[in-house]
Amino acid sequence: MRVIGTGAVFTEEVLAVLPIGYRFMVRVDPLTFRENYPDQRLSQSIRHQSKSYQSVGPGKPVSHLVMQDYLAPSPDEH
Amino acid sequence: MSTKPYFCLYAHNLVVRGATRSAIYDLQRQTIIPIPSILHSILTHLKQYPWRETQRIFASRNEALFGQYMQFLLDRELGFFVSSPACFPALDLQWHSPHHIQNAVVSYAFRDYDLEDVLSQLDALHCRHLELQLNLGSHCWEDVLPFFQQLQTTGFLSVNVVLAYSAAGPSEQQLAELYQQCGKIQHILVHSAPYNRVGSAHPHNLAFVRTDVRTTKPRNRYVVSSEYFTEALRYNPYYNRKVCVSETGHVKNCLLRPEHFATVQTTRLATVLGDPAFQELWHAAADHTVGLRDSELRYAHFSADYLVRDTASGLYTHVPYLVSAQPVPQAVAA
Numbered sequence: 001m002r003v004i005g006t007g008a009v010f011t012e013e014v015l016a017v018l019p020i021g022y023r024f025m026v027r028v029d030p031l032t033f034r035e036n037y038p039d040q041r042l043s044q045s046i047r048h049q050s051k052s053y054q055s056v057g058p059g060k061p062v063s064h065l066v067m068q069d070y071l072a073p074s075p076d077e078h
Numbered sequence: 079m080s081t082k083p084y085f086c087l088y089a090h091n092l093v094v095r096g097a098t099r100s101a102i103y104d105l106q107r108q109t110i111i112p113i114p115s116i117l118h119s120i121l122t123h124l125k126q127y128p129w130r131e132t133q134r135i136f137a138s139r140n141e142a143l144f145g146q147y148m149q150f151l152l153d154r155e156l157g158f159f160v161s162s163p164a165c166f167p168a169l170d171l172q173w174h175s176p177h178h179i180q181n182a183v184v185s186y187a188f189r190d191y192d193l194e195d196v197l198s199q200l201d202a203l204h205c206r207h208l209e210l211q212l213n214l215g216s217h218c219w220e221d222v223l224p225f226f227q228q229l230q231t232t233g234f235l236s237v238n239v240v241l242a243y244s245a246a247g248p249s250e251q252q253l254a255e256l257y258q259q260c261g262k263i264q265h266i267l268v269h270s271a272p273y274n275r276v277g278s279a280h281p282h283n284l285a286f287v288r289t290d291v292r293t294t295k296p297r298n299r300y301v302v303s304s305e306y307f308t309e310a311l312r313y314n315p316y317y318n319r320k321v322c323v324s325e326t327g328h329v330k331n332c333l334l335r336p337e338h339f340a341t342v343q344t345t346r347l348a349t350v351l352g353d354p355a356f357q358e359l360w361h362a363a364a365d366h367t368v369g370l371r372d373s374e375l376r377y378a379h380f381s382a383d384y385l386v387r388d389t390a391s392g393l394y395t396h397v398p399y400l401v402s403a404q405p406v407p408q409a410v411a412a
Contacts, residue, residue: 053261064294064332071265071282
């Protein structure tokens with residue numbers, strides 16, 4: 001999660017009428033806020049009655065083929 | 079060392095003993111730390127006794143060495159000193175899955191059987207991950223798209239597409255469009271292509287390779303995770319809850335194996351799954367495999383090896399692999 005700015009998000013006039021916690025709010029890059037699932041691929045599932053059905057890769061190879069052998073390494077890999 | 083009387087490994091750090099040495103599986107960081115077997119004995123003793131008692135038994139003449147072992151564990155954040163070890167219970171190592179089928183590999187050449195029906199059956203079995211091996215032959219790419227539209231509404235978590243290259247096949251742009259439109263697709267691999275390269279638009283998800291990967295001899299790998307570890311304790315992670323359908327419709331444990339159990343043209347997949355003979359390899363756990371059961375890495379070992387069960391001992395052994403993409407049909411097992 002990347003914090004863009006640590007300064008106050010609101011003006012002093014607005015902060016004067018808001019609870020004190022609002023003075024410590026920061027701006028976050030939404031693309032790095034994982035709870036927004038920015039890099040998540042979504043599809044559908046009739047059984048789950050969902051149109052935002054997350055696509056999740058397997059934790060082990062599905063067959064004897066390991067896709068990572070042939071693809072460019074993902075940015076998360078190191 | 080510490081005033082606290084006991085020493086515990088963190089619950090996600092599990093010690094496994096091998097024939098010649100041991101290892102600590104760090105399931106949280108997904109790494110394995112090799113250790114000498116004497117440290118395995120020490121850690122086993124530490125589970126029940128205070129560390130001073132363990133030091134007296136194992137290192138009464140060399141306290142410095144015992145201290146080094148403890149410091150080794152502390153430096154790598156594998157364990158901690160504690161006053162009441164009962165407050166830190168062990169990890170539950172049970173493996174459960176509500177999915178009748180976890181993984182499925184379907185090879186389809188646009189003949190011999192109805193792919194739409196097979197996909198529906200797999201969806202009904204709550205299959206999670208699908209690898210679809212397609213051979214277009216004389217068919218055009220537009221004949222394939224209805225299957226991906228069907229996949230879009232199924233319960234699969236991911237789909238890998240392995241496509242045999244053909245001059246009349248889809249272009250890279252068409253494959254990239256398919257990847258963008260179908261959210262379930264994780265990877266697309268085009269084999270037997272005239273070049274080796276990754277996709278320009280999706281280099282992490284699309285690739286072209288020259289070799290026919292279906293006949294590539296599988297390599298052994300290691301997977302370190304809590305889910306894999308608990309599954310490997312009792313099952314063979316490669317074969318467990320997997321079903322494969324060949325181009326001719328034969329239902330198998332693995333496409334690389336020649337034997338099959340039924341054909342999708344005549345038998346429902348759910349019926350085949352209920353066959354104990356089909357499930358036999360599911361239970362070929364590492365502890366029952368000759369050669370592997372002595373390895374400290376057996377619960378991380380991922381292998382597509384050809385296994386044969388010795389009926390006398392009940393153990394499984396590796397045999398030289400039969401590399402054949404088009405096996406000879408055999409009599410269906412009763």
